Amino acid sequence: MRRLRVAVDRCSILANPMEVAVAAYQIVKLQDVDDWLGDYPGEMRGITYAIGAEQVAITHRRMPEHTGSKGSYGHRHKTQEEIVLVLKGRLQFKLGDEIVELGPLEAIRIPPETVRGIWNDEPEDAEIVIVSRRIDDPMGDVENVPEFWPE
16 A cells, blocks of 8 residues: 655655645634624635635535525526535525425535525524635626515
């Protein structure tokens, strides 16, 4: 068995393909990342900028009962594809005119042009991770769709 050696002090590719040079890394604790939701129930923390990601966008969201897009607006993106992984709970996803449910450890890929919303109708908190490509102007990529998911 070959051993994988991680060298933290070198930036170049090593001669042995089983060796990996690690230039730098950054660690953040979720509770230290800004919560974008403000007074809205739950949490939505954009890990991307806090960790200094250059290529990947990742967001963690905790959704208490009866929170999300229902009775509100939906949104779509101009360029960003999203993958949503449900970590905990059961959620409804409205995608265009269709509603699908996902439970723990299920993921969904949502193309940019698909109008979407997520809703937690369960009594316990749900948690998701949203992954996409990092872009410089995420808010400029979003188009809100009013009255997308009436109650």
